[in-house]
Each structure stands twice: as structure tokens, then as C-alpha cells.
Amino acid sequence: MAEAPAPPSRVTYDFVTRAIARTLGNPGKGYYALLGSAVALLAIGILCLLFLLRYGLGLAGYSHPVYWAVYITCFVFWVGIAHSGTLISAILFLFRSGWRTAVYRTAEAMTVFAVMTAALFPLIHIGRQWYFYWTLPYPNERGLWPNFKSPLIWDEFAIGTYFTVSSVFLIMGLIPDIAAVRDVATGWRKKLYAITATGWRGTNEQWRHYTRGYLYLAALATPLVLSVHSVVSWDFAMAIVPGWHATIFAPYFVAGAIYSGVAMVVTLLVPIRKLFRLEELITVHHFENLAKLCLLTGMIVAYAYCVEYFTAWFGGNANERAAFWYRAFGPFWWASWTMIICNAFLPQLLWFKAVRTNILALFVISIFVNIGMWFERFVIIVVSLAGEPFTTWTNATYNATWADWGIMAGSFGWFFMWFLLFVKNFPSVSISEVKEVLPPPQRASRAVHA
Amino acid sequence: MRLPDPLATLRAIFHPAPTPGVLGVFGQLDAAVDTVRRLRAGGHHDFTVYSPIPRHELEDVLEQPVSPVRMFTLIGGAAGCAIGAWLTLYMSYDWPIVVGGKPIGSIPPYVVIMFEMTVLFGALSTILGIAFNAVFAARRLGTVLYDPRFTNDKFGIFVPCAPERAGQVEALLRQAGAEEVRRA
Numbered sequence: 001m002a003e004a005p006a007p008p009s010r011v012t013y014d015f016v017t018r019a020i021a022r023t024l025g026n027p028g029k030g031y032y033a034l035l036g037s038a039v040a041l042l043a044i045g046i047l048c049l050l051f052l053l054r055y056g057l058g059l060a061g062y063s064h065p066v067y068w069a070v071y072i073t074c075f076v077f078w079v080g081i082a083h084s085g086t087l088i089s090a091i092l093f094l095f096r097s098g099w100r101t102a103v104y105r106t107a108e109a110m111t112v113f114a115v116m117t118a119a120l121f122p123l124i125h126i127g128r129q130w131y132f133y134w135t136l137p138y139p140n141e142r143g144l145w146p147n148f149k150s151p152l153i154w155d156e157f158a159i160g161t162y163f164t165v166s167s168v169f170l171i172m173g174l175i176p177d178i179a180a181v182r183d184v185a186t187g188w189r190k191k192l193y194a195i196t197a198t199g200w201r202g203t204n205e206q207w208r209h210y211t212r213g214y215l216y217l218a219a220l221a222t223p224l225v226l227s228v229h230s231v232v233s234w235d236f237a238m239a240i241v242p243g244w245h246a247t248i249f250a251p252y253f254v255a256g257a258i259y260s261g262v263a264m265v266v267t268l269l270v271p272i273r274k275l276f277r278l279e280e281l282i283t284v285h286h287f288e289n290l291a292k293l294c295l296l297t298g299m300i301v302a303y304a305y306c307v308e309y310f311t312a313w314f315g316g317n318a319n320e321r322a323a324f325w326y327r328a329f330g331p332f333w334w335a336s337w338t339m340i341i342c343n344a345f346l347p348q349l350l351w352f353k354a355v356r357t358n359i360l361a362l363f364v365i366s367i368f369v370n371i372g373m374w375f376e377r378f379v380i381i382v383v384s385l386a387g388e389p390f391t392t393w394t395n396a397t398y399n400a401t402w403a404d405w406g407i408m409a410g411s412f413g414w415f416f417m418w419f420l421l422f423v424k425n426f427p428s429v430s431i432s433e434v435k436e437v438l439p440p441p442q443r444a445s446r447a448v449h450a
Numbered sequence: 451m452r453l454p455d456p457l458a459t460l461r462a463i464f465h466p467a468p469t470p471g472v473l474g475v476f477g478q479l480d481a482a483v484d485t486v487r488r489l490r491a492g493g494h495h496d497f498t499v500y501s502p503i504p505r506h507e508l509e510d511v512l513e514q515p516v517s518p519v520r521m522f523t524l525i526g527g528a529a530g531c532a533i534g535a536w537l538t539l540y541m542s543y544d545w546p547i548v549v550g551g552k553p554i555g556s557i558p559p560y561v562v563i564m565f566e567m568t569v570l571f572g573a574l575s576t577i578l579g580i581a582f583n584a585v586f587a588a589r590r591l592g593t594v595l596y597d598p599r600f601t602n603d604k605f606g607i608f609v610p611c612a613p614e615r616a617g618q619v620e621a622l623l624r625q626a627g628a629e630e631v632r633r634a
Contacts, residue, residue: 154559180601202601227566442480
């Protein structure tokens with residue numbers, strides 16, 4: 001992925017500051033319509049959750065042996081969405097990818113809000129939310145401690161660390177930009193940004209510590225992002241359920257997470273770019289690079305699908321074979337084929353430059369990838385459990401209920417609400433980093449030496 | 451005996467007296483870099499350079515030492531790793547229950563916790579390191595002249611100096627290409 005081509009000369013430092021500061025003004029009706037829809041979805045979710053609290057987990061469609069279902073599917077889905085943010089903000093930062101500057105803030109904010117969404121689901125799933133603190137290692141009258149050999153406890157540490165680190169990474173990146181909008185804002189906003197900019201003035205001393213610290217944060221976030229979805233995958237791979245118990249799970253999940261996350265970045269950037277008129281900063285070139293990233297990770301995911309079926313056949317384990325036969329041709333065949341078509345076949349269109357540079361086509365493909373990736377987790381979790389061939393429950397089935405769908409819809413509302421509030425109130429494109437890839441203002445080629 | 455006034459001490463911390471000196475505003479990066487070179491050649495080493503973005507040209511000409519933030523990261527990360535090891539091993543032996551036929555203190559599964567704690571503590575202490583060095587330990591922060599354009603598209607250099615030398619510094623800044631020069 002090459003560096004961004006030279007932007008038009010109209011795009012100067014001052015232009016960047018003004019264009020991004022403008023996004024904090026009145027965003028128009030389209031924005032409020034989106035925000036209103038998000039809040040409405042959230043209200044549906046809250047209503048369903050209240051019913052679930054009142055009447056218990058019986059309202060969810062659990063039936064033996066399927067006790068991990070839509071909530072855990074949503075948990076893995078949202079954690080996965082979070083991953084591309086850190087990939088774009090930390091890993092591509094270490095690789096010095098210039099094109100990331102225009103899109104990384106959006107991706108990073110998406111990361112934080114997606115982890116916030118994901119973290120709700122284990123709480124919903126445990127049924128008695130008010131006892132969640134039992135999972136924490138605190139001294140108690142029973143003298144018990146958590147079982148650190150359990151991947152579920154690893155997950156708690158991984159998600160907690162990921163949320164904290166991605167939040168501080170987002171806030172660190174925001175500080176110079178908040179200072180930049182502070183210096184052009186007026187009224188109450190100026191006061192708000194003056195406080196949140198924590199005295200940033202861009203002095204040589206500040207930049208010296210800041211750039212060094214940011215580099216180390218990126219270096220810490222990079223292995224973290226790879227570890228988090230590996231740990232999530234071990235929630236399954238450490239168990240002996242056929243369809244879960246596979247060594248390929250960690251890299252398979254990491255690639256899938258980045259894949260779904262990049263697709264979500266495209267889904268979010270297309271409307272944001274339109275609403276806030278950022279066409280000159282977020283160009284077709286950026287979308288093309290995101291599409292290439294999508295294609296790369298999509299190919300890894302497609303490879304993992306093939307390997308899963310191949311090892312099930314080649315391994316010769318009858319239970320494993322039966323599980324994968326059930327997956328492809330059992331009662332949930334529609335879920336498996338949705339996942340394979342959306343994730344493995346449809347993105348092959350991205351091989352064509354005409355598709356990669358067509359924003360509408362990318363937007364549509366990204367939505368299908370999101371749907372496919374949700375179904376991937378559904379297939380792995382629900383279909384593997386329902387198809388456990390060594391139980392006497394071979395004919396067990398599972399039907400999600402209105403409470404499951406309502407809470408899932410609510411999670412989308414919760415995520416989009418936070419995201420939309422963020423892009424309206426904070427610089428959604430990094431001001432200082434976009435300037436870094438622009439040619440700095442120089443005196444006409446005349447070199448002056450003292 | 452006269453007691454020190456605590457309010458005066460606080461005022462001195464939050465509203466320090468301005469540092470006397472001269473501020474130059476530059477529209478071009480190379481002009482600012484050139485000025486820094488001239489100032490250093492002229493024996494000034496105590497000045498503040500403002501820039502909207504970090505630039506290697508400025509870093510190179512300023513020849514600043516590497517930021518001590520890296521020590522915060524290292525110590526925080528090592529402490530986090532040790533805390534992760536202590537947490538898992540102490541808690542396992544404090545109430546020993548055999549799980550899955552594995553040893554009470556099994557290192558491989560605990561590596562996951564130790565790794566996560568390394569990253570968590572490393573990242574948080576890096577933030578502390580930046581905050582400590584760039585805000586609390588920053589010399590003269592808030593006492594030197596500033597211009598809001600420095601976060602937009604202008605570069606700035608503030609040279610602290612006694613009022614009697616201000617004229618000389620002003621001339622140097624103008625000659626090196628400052629668009630605007632102000633005294634504090």
C-alpha cells in the first residue's frame with residue numbers, strides 16, 4: 001500500500017484545521033436522523049433487557065445444549081469490530097503507513113465504542129448482572145480466588161486491558177487536536193476544549209515526550225490487539241466441543257476480527273464523509289487501501305474456512321467430521337452458507353480496481369461482510385453446540401427469541417449513538433497527523449544557511 | 451513570625467509570572483529551523499519552539515536528548531508482569547484447588563495474565579510519564595508567550611532574555627525570517 005498521492009494544493013495546514021473544526025458545528029438533519037434512529041434502537045434494547053432482568057434468562061432462546069447463543073455471538077462480533085481500529089492506529093503507525101492518518105481516528109473511536117458494546121454482553125449473559133464482581137480477584141469471606149487456568153478469566157483480563165489501553169490511546173491522540181480546535185473555537189466549546197486539551201501548546205518539550213510515549217503505546221497496543229482475539233478464540237478452542245477444539249482458532253479469529261473491523265470502518269466512514277463533507281481529506285485512495293486490507297484479511301478467513309473443513313475430514317475423528325457435516329448440511333445450513341458467501345465469495349469482487357474505487361459498491365460489500373461475520377460467530381458458537389454429536393441431544397435445536405434480537409438491535413443502537421456523539425463533539429479526523437503527511441510550508445526552494 | 455501564605459503559593463503555581471523574552475512567529479518550517487540554528491550558534495539554548503506537528507527537521511536541529519518516557523514504560527511493564535505473576539501464583543496457593551489435573555501453580559496459563567498486566571501497566575505508566583514530563587515537570591509552561599496560530603499553521607520561537615537584550619534577539623528573529631515579533 002503506497003503513500004498517499006500528493007493532495008491538491010488547496011489542502012494546506014489551515015485548510016485541514018478549518019475543515020475538521022467545521023465538523024463540530026451544526027451537522028444538519030441527516031445527522032440527527034441517524035442519531036435518533038440509534039437512540040430508538042437502544043431504547044428497544046433497553047426494554048428487552050428490562051424484561052430479561054424481570055423474567056430471567058428463560059426469555060432467551062436457550063435449550064440444551066445451546067447455552068451460549070446470540071449474546072456470546074454478539075460479544076465476539078463486537079470485540080472483533082474493535083480490532084481494526086488498533087490495527088489502523090497502532091500497527092500501521094509502526095509500519096509508517098501515511099494513508100492511515102485520515103481514517104485512524106474514526107477507527108480508534110470505533111474500537112473504544114465496540115469494546116464498550118462487547119463488554120455488555122458477558123454481563124447480560126450471566127443473568128444476574130449485580131453479581132458480576134464475583135469474577136474479579138478481590139479478597140472475600142469465602143477465601144476463594146478466580147480460577148486463573150480458565151480462558152474466561154483470561155478473557156476478562158484481556159478485554160479489560162484492551163478497553164483501558166485503547167481508550168488512553170484514543171485520548172492521547174486527541175490531545176493535540178483538541179488544542180487545535182480550542183484555538184479556533186468560540187463560546188462554551190472553547191472552555192470545554194481548553195480543559196480537555198490539558199494545556200497542550202505544541203512546544204518542543206511536549207512533542208519530545210509525546211511522540212516517544214505515543215510510539216511506546218503503539219508498540220504495546222500491537223501485541224495486545226493480537227492477544228485479545230486469540231484469548232477470545234481460546235474461550236472456545238480450550239473446550240473439547242467439535243468445531244471449537246482447533247489450534248487454528250487464534251490466527252483465524254484475529255484475521256476475522258480485523259476483517260470485520262475494516263468492513264465496519266468502511267460502513268462508518270461513507271456516511272461520515274458525506275455528512276461532514278470530508279471528501280477532500282478522506283479520498284477514494286483511502287477507501288481503496290481499506291478495501292485492499294479487507295481483501296487480504298478476507299482471503300485469510302477464506303483459507304481458515306477451508307482448513308477447518310479439511311482438518312475435520314483429514315483428521316479422521318468421527319465426531320469432528322459429523323460436526324462439520326452438520327454445519328454445512330444440517331438444519332443451520334442457511335447460516336453457514338450466508339457466512340461463506342458473504343465472507344469468502346463476495347469480497348473476491350475487491351480484486352477489481354473498479355469495485356475498490358466505487359464507494360457505493362464498497363459500502364454495500366462492507367455491510368454484507370458485517371452480516372457474514374456476525375453469522376460466522378453464530379455458526380461457530382450456536383451450530384457447534386447444537387450439533388454436538390456425542391450427546392444424546394443430537395436433534396437439539398435452537399431458536400433465538402425476540403429478547404435476543406431486541407438486545408442485539410439495542411447493541412447496535414448503543415454503539416452508533418456513542419460513535420455519532422463522538423464525531424460531532426471531537427475531531428473525527430486527526431488534525432495533526434493529516435498535517436504530518438502534507439508538505440510543510442517552506443520558503444521557495446531558496447536554501448538559507450547561517 | 452510570619453507564616454507563608456498558602457494561597458500565594460497556589461497562585462504562584464497556577465498563575466506564574468510571565469517569563470521576559472521575545473516571541474517570533476514563522477510561516478515557514480525552514481525559516482524556523484534556520485532561526486533555531488542561528489540562536490544556538492549565538493549561545494541561546496533555553497528557548498521554546500512551537501509547532502503544529504512534530505517535525506524531524508526541528509528535532510534534529512534542536513538536538514534534544516531522548517525523552518525519559520521510555521523508562522516509565524519499562525518500569526511500568528516490568529512491574530505489571532511481576533504483579534501478574536504474583537496475582538496468579540499467590541491466589542492459587544492461597545486456596546489450593548486442583549483444576550483439570552494441572553499443578554496448582556501452572557505457569558503456561560498464567561503467562562496470559564502476566565502478558566495482559568505487562569501491557570496494562572506499561573501503557574498506564576507511559577501515560578503518566580508523558581503527563582509528568584510534558585505537564586508537571588515542563589519548565590516555564592504557561593509563563594511564556596503563546597499564539598493560537600501555533601496549533602494551526604504557524605511555527606513559533608520564544609527566546610527568554612533580559613529586557614536589555616531583547617532588541618538584539620528581535621533583530622535576529624526578524625533577520626531569520628520571522629513574520630511577526632513580540633516582546634513579553
